[in-house]
Amino acid sequence: MYRTKTCGELRLANVGEQVVLAGWVQRLRKMGGMTFVDLRDRYGITQLVFNTETDAALCERANQLGREYVLQVTGSVNERFSKNDKIPTGDIEVIVNELVVLNESLTPPFIIEDETDGGDDLRMKYRFLDLRRNCVRRNMELRHKMTLEVRRFLDEKGFLEIETPALIGSTPEGARDFVVPSRMNPGCFYALPQSPQTLKQLLMVAGMDRYFQIVKCFRDEDLRADRQPEFTQIDCEMSFVEQDDVINTFEEMTKYLFKSVRGVDLGEEPFLRLSWAEAMRRFGSDKPDMRFGMEFVELMDQLKGTGTFGVFNEAVYIGGICVPGCAVYTRKQLDELTDFVRSPQIGAKGLVYARVQEDGSVKSSVDKFYDAAVLNGLKDKMQARPGDLILIISGPDTQKARKQLCELRLLMGGRLGLRDKNKFALLWVVDFPMFEWSEEESRLMAMHHPFTAPKPEDVGLLDSAPERVCANAYDMVCNGVEVGGGSIRIHDAELQAKIFKALGFTQESAQEQFGFLMNAFKYGAPPHGGLAYGLDRWVSIFAGLDSIRDCIAFPKNNNGRDVMLDAPSTVDQKQLDELHIALQPIEKND
Numbered sequence: 001m002y003r004t005k006t007c008g009e010l011r012l013a014n015v016g017e018q019v020v021l022a023g024w025v026q027r028l029r030k031m032g033g034m035t036f037v038d039l040r041d042r043y044g045i046t047q048l049v050f051n052t053e054t055d056a057a058l059c060e061r062a063n064q065l066g067r068e069y070v071l072q073v074t075g076s077v078n079e080r081f082s083k084n085d086k087i088p089t090g091d092i093e094v095i096v097n098e099l100v101v102l103n104e105s106l107t108p109p110f111i112i113e114d115e116t117d118g119g120d121d122l123r124m125k126y127r128f129l130d131l132r133r134n135c136v137r138r139n140m141e142l143r144h145k146m147t148l149e150v151r152r153f154l155d156e157k158g159f160l161e162i163e164t165p166a167l168i169g170s171t172p173e174g175a176r177d178f179v180v181p182s183r184m185n186p187g188c189f190y191a192l193p194q195s196p197q198t199l200k201q202l203l204m205v206a207g208m209d210r211y212f213q214i215v216k217c218f219r220d221e222d223l224r225a226d227r228q229p230e231f232t233q234i235d236c237e238m239s240f241v242e243q244d245d246v247i248n249t250f251e252e253m254t255k256y257l258f259k260s261v262r263g264v265d266l267g268e269e270p271f272l273r274l275s276w277a278e279a280m281r282r283f284g285s286d287k288p289d290m291r292f293g294m295e296f297v298e299l300m301d302q303l304k305g306t307g308t309f310g311v312f313n314e315a316v317y318i319g320g321i322c323v324p325g326c327a328v329y330t331r332k333q334l335d336e337l338t339d340f341v342r343s344p345q346i347g348a349k350g351l352v353y354a355r356v357q358e359d360g361s362v363k364s365s366v367d368k369f370y371d372a373a374v375l376n377g378l379k380d381k382m383q384a385r386p387g388d389l390i391l392i393i394s395g396p397d398t399q400k401a402r403k404q405l406c407e408l409r410l411l412m413g414g415r416l417g418l419r420d421k422n423k424f425a426l427l428w429v430v431d432f433p434m435f436e437w438s439e440e441e442s443r444l445m446a447m448h449h450p451f452t453a454p455k456p457e458d459v460g461l462l463d464s465a466p467e468r469v470c471a472n473a474y475d476m477v478c479n480g481v482e483v484g485g486g487s488i489r490i491h492d493a494e495l496q497a498k499i500f501k502a503l504g505f506t507q508e509s510a511q512e513q514f515g516f517l518m519n520a521f522k523y524g525a526p527p528h529g530g531l532a533y534g535l536d537r538w539v540s541i542f543a544g545l546d547s548i549r550d551c552i553a554f555p556k557n558n559n560g561r562d563v564m565l566d567a568p569s570t571v572d573q574k575q576l577d578e579l580h581i582a583l584q585p586i587e588k589n590d
Contacts (some may be wrong), residue, residue: 001103002072008044012091014077017095018453020133021046022102024132025069026112028062035062036093039071042137047080047093048073054095060097068112068129069278074098074370099513125563127554137553142261143539147214149260150234150535153253159210160263164199166192166216171513176220178229186580192218195284196515197449200237201489204528205520212236214535226481226537226548229560234484234538238531243472243488245430246529247366252424254476262542264424272427273478280399280430284319284406286432289480290425294409296320296402302374309369315394317401322382323412327355327391334365341393348404352376354378354390363392410480419479420546425438426478431455433490434469435502443504448473450499451517452487453529459495466502474535486531493521 010019023041030036038045050062064162065071075096082091109126110118114135117335123130130136151161170177170191177191185311193199195217203211213235220229238246251271258264272290273391279288280293299318303309329337334353341348354364354375362375382390391408394400413419434454435444445467446452458469473487490496495516500510511518536548549555556562576583 004256006043007039007041007046008088010046010092010094011044012078012079012090015079015092017077018074019077020072020074021048021068021094022072023070024105024112025071026063027067028065030063033059033566035059037062037065037071038205039073040132044089045087046089047084048075048170049078049093049095050099051095055097056097058099062096065101066105066107068108068206069239070103071103072100072102078374081463083254086232094211121557121563123548124555124557127564130379131553136550139539139543139545139555142543143535143551146257146261146535146539146542149257150212150214150253153256154210154212154236157210157249160208160211160212162203162204162208162211163213164193164196164215169513178218178220181579181581182184183578194219195233196235197451198514200235200530201368201517201525201528202520203453204237204239204489204491205523207239208528209239210237211530219552223556223558223560226337226534227542228536228548228552229556231548232535235530236486237528239528241488241524241529243430243474243526243529246486246488246531250476250486250531250533251428257538258424259536266424266426267536274429275431276429276433276470283409284402284404285480285482286429286475287477287482288427288429289410289413289419290427290477291420291423291479292413292416294323296405296409297382298320298379299378302392303370303392304377307366307370309366312352312366314396315401316396317398318394319401319405320378320382320385320390320392321405321409321412323389323391323416325387326416327387327411329353329355329389337391337408337411340411340551341404346407347400348393349395351408352392352394354384354392356384356388356390358386358556360386370579371417421479424478424541428474429475429477431470432473432475433467434458434471435466437467442557444502446499446503448487450486450503451496453495454499462498462502472529474531476531478541480543481537482534483541484531484533486529488527488529488570491521491525491527493518496521539564 001020004020007021009021021039026038026040026045028037035050037048039048046229050059052059054140073094073096075094078095079089080093107224110116110122110131112129112132114133115479116133150350167180167190170179170189175194177194178410180190180192182188182190195272196213196215198210215233215235216230217228217233255266276286284296296319299320303312304315304316305313340346352365354362356362356379362379378390384390393401393405393408432447434447436447438445448471453472455470455472461469471487473515475482475485490499497510538553539551540548543551544549554562554564
């Protein structure tokens, strides 16, 4: 046997036992006539002791070891004289009497420790080494535990885990598809699924009643901290349900996961529900971070037309937040905030501030445009107290100005330490608009997807005012992150055809792309709905990570590249010829 115990297993109760361990050299220390080696495996670290007095040759061999050498050692468990309370095995050590070097190692390009000296790019290039670090390994273990608990919960609720194809047909709605050429069908392409949406609906038509799948999905879209070109969904669908049935089931599942995986009791109270319109009005986001306040206050009545400040007088929207205790901000700090909102990523034209002095008076960057009565009215409207700082953004577009103010709110929440990763605020956002206008496409697009059912009371507006139709859709938000979303689906072929028409599909194009689904509905489709959770996002929240990359074993970088495998890469001309693909030369700009 390579080992009889793991490196994280031995305790004082094992003192006197003869054991065999195997693992990697974490570090080596020489002290007088003794050499100490920390041996690491997935389960922990055990200190090994080599003594010149008992076996000089063995000790000399130990001195030749390097970091990350793979060892097998035999020895006896001994109580440590100088204990280490930072590790579970810190009360014992192993006195080695036999050493086998199973494999040598080059010096790793970065230190294999929690506080490593490796940057992101270097760690991703050597991800197989990065995964040896405790902090990254724990994320993999957390992910494993979460998937086990998901399966346990859904199994007890009567869900069947059913696999759906990874090679499907391409659809134009939603994000860009990754396409796969078919050698057997020249000129034709599969698509990798953005989600198993239509397939799980067909499973409901098939009478499966309750389906789930922990499934890989693919979207060829721009990347950020919470997006990867391939990601994992906990994909679910249920028959004979209304919105409350789905929400209640997956709210229960969320509470179960927090309790069983994270050890957090979210209580018996149902999660808050906000309409999309209310979330946008109060927080400027359809995924508001509810761990802290600083709700928006609309100030059109207070500031438009009540002074001579032209920016406000011409604005379509004026809104502010009250930041507690920040009236002490210096001019330099306020300029930094102005630069932040003016950055290309935020896009505001500027920022107006007002300090509430200790005596209750208001000192503002627009003092000369307003009299004291207006500024005092502003203070009252904002419910600001002495020492508070009022920050105001305005603009010609309500939605854009709200989003800019949202970014400022999140920045200030972070600066004040209000976005605690060990505090969890969950809610449902409901009643989304059914459609949104696409400037690029010059037409209405489905805000979620074209299979989402409208609210029953809004069906009559589809012909006359589709922009006013609300969707029977819902998103779950945790700490300002959309962790899941879903909807009640359309199960009637006629209503589905009407939605396609509203989206600009001709009858022929709808039949060509989605005829398989519409035809299936004609054979007795049950009312159904579902939800998909982002597994990567849940794990990153549970682990307290800023990015989903560290909870994915082999992630892509911000350019969608796997720098370890050097993918994507070019392929041989022979492969291209077999696929009947001719590459056009890429023009290089001067």
